[in-house]
Amino acid sequence: MKKNLIIACAFSLSMAACIGTDKDKEVRGSTADTGKLAVSTGKPTAAATVEIPGLDTMAANNAILLTGNDRMQYSDTLFKVKASEKIKVTFKNIGKMPKNSMGHNFVLLAQGTDFTNFATEAMKARDDDYIPKNLSSSIIAHTRLVGPGETDEISFSVPNKGIYDFLCSFPGHYGTMRGKLVAE
Numbered sequence: 001m002k003k004n005l006i007i008a009c010a011f012s013l014s015m016a017a018c019i020g021t022d023k024d025k026e027v028r029g030s031t032a033d034t035g036k037l038a039v040s041t042g043k044p045t046a047a048a049t050v051e052i053p054g055l056d057t058m059a060a061n062n063a064i065l066l067t068g069n070d071r072m073q074y075s076d077t078l079f080k081v082k083a084s085e086k087i088k089v090t091f092k093n094i095g096k097m098p099k100n101s102m103g104h105n106f107v108l109l110a111q112g113t114d115f116t117n118f119a120t121e122a123m124k125a126r127d128d129d130y131i132p133k134n135l136s137s138s139i140i141a142h143t144r145l146v147g148p149g150e151t152d153e154i155s156f157s158v159p160n161k162g163i164y165d166f167l168c169s170f171p172g173h174y175g176t177m178r179g180k181l182v183a184e
């Protein structure tokens with residue numbers, strides 16, 4: 001029960017909501033048993049311990065291959081990378097549906113970004129392929145919106161160790177097309 005709660009927390013919309021107060025961090029830090037990770041919460045000095053299933057056994061790989069399909073799914077929702085080193089994301093839409101009804105992208109958010117707010121603002125940015133200009137400072141990197149059979153490649157790096165959210169910002173997709181990039 002407790003474990004389920006922690007897992008749900010790790011994948012909830014906002015890490016900040018899970019992390020809570022300093023007092024909570026101490027409690028969480030003392031009870032978590034696997035997959036411990038120092039997480040930046042936006043402030044360089046703030047850290048908490050969270051649990052991500054499968055993270056311990058993953059090797060860091062800065063060459064990310066990711067696909068999206070017609071069922072609004074990414075091929076992976078968890079990546080581990082090295083911070084401060086070049087990361088290359090190759091993202092392909094392997095679906096067949098038209099781009100205007102099932103386009104996909106990969107948008108990596110800066111730590112501390114309000115995930116739901118970002119997704120909501122992105123929905124309004126149809127003319128900019130659902131990349132909200134008013135929240136550009138919240139975006140570390142993004143691919144273009146790709147249609148069926150199309151691929152885009154981007155390179156970037158993340159400055160800090162910690163957990164970063166990514167999503168497809170096409171309207172309605174973020175519920176299933178979302179994941180975490182963990183930098184170590």
Ligand SMILES: [Cu+2]
Nearest residue numbers: 104168170173
């Ligand atoms: Cu999508």
